[in-house]
Amino acid sequence: MAVPKERERYSYADCLTWDEKDRIEIIDGEAYMMSPPNLTHQRISRRLTSQIDAFLQGKECELFYAPFGVRLFEKDGDRPEDVDTLVEPDLSVICDKNKLDDAGCKGAPDFIIEIMSPSNRRHDKVTKLNLYQRAGVREYWIVSPEMQTIEVFLLEDGFLKPKEFYGRDDQAKVTVLEGCQVDLSKVFEEG
Numbered sequence: 001m002a003v004p005k006e007r008e009r010y011s012y013a014d015c016l017t018w019d020e021k022d023r024i025e026i027i028d029g030e031a032y033m034m035s036p037p038n039l040t041h042q043r044i045s046r047r048l049t050s051q052i053d054a055f056l057q058g059k060e061c062e063l064f065y066a067p068f069g070v071r072l073f074e075k076d077g078d079r080p081e082d083v084d085t086l087v088e089p090d091l092s093v094i095c096d097k098n099k100l101d102d103a104g105c106k107g108a109p110d111f112i113i114e115i116m117s118p119s120n121r122r123h124d125k126v127t128k129l130n131l132y133q134r135a136g137v138r139e140y141w142i143v144s145p146e147m148q149t150i151e152v153f154l155l156e157d158g159f160l161k162p163k164e165f166y167g168r169d170d171q172a173k174v175t176v177l178e179g180c181q182v183d184l185s186k187v188f189e190e191g
Helices: 039-056 121-135
Strands: 024-027 030-033 062-065 091-094 104-106 111-115 139-144 149-156 159-166 171-174 180-183
Touching: 039 062, 039 091, 039 111, 039 180, 111 121, 121 139, 121 159, 159 171
Parallel strands: 111 139
Antiparallel strands: 024 030, 062 091, 091 111, 139 149, 149 159, 171 180
8 A cells, every 4th residue: 555645756765764663665656555464474484584595505696585675776876866666575585796785685686575465465466576577577476375375477588477386285496596496385384
């Protein structure tokens, strides 16, 4: 949901003045409030993080989890006032260390995972899919806690195209991390 229209457009400079406990993303200058994740969301996030992080030990790529600011379109020389998009993906994998700075990530991560909640379904499946496609994210997973599934989209010819659909008993292959597989029975297990 969008924040109240105090202003027409927001920038990263505005984000730097907001309370850290408020989770707000800005997309093309429009601000979106984010509701706190529920227990199931947190468990799924932790379990995905655990498996992917274990795989990445000793490798170049690095995993980050929300809250972690990603300024998808920021370029060298941009001031905070120039940046109109800042998102906080549930999980981000960045393989180019030059994209990392004290504020988070400048540019597109290689791999992003978003965990849907009833309030953000359309946001993750439409708004963020199009945004990540435009930014050049190479692999995007949309996790459905309710259905216990993962939809995998891969960037091909400038478009994030649906490639795989995994269920709770599958081994999900992370294409951009050669050799990485995620055991979904452990991600979606009860309790």
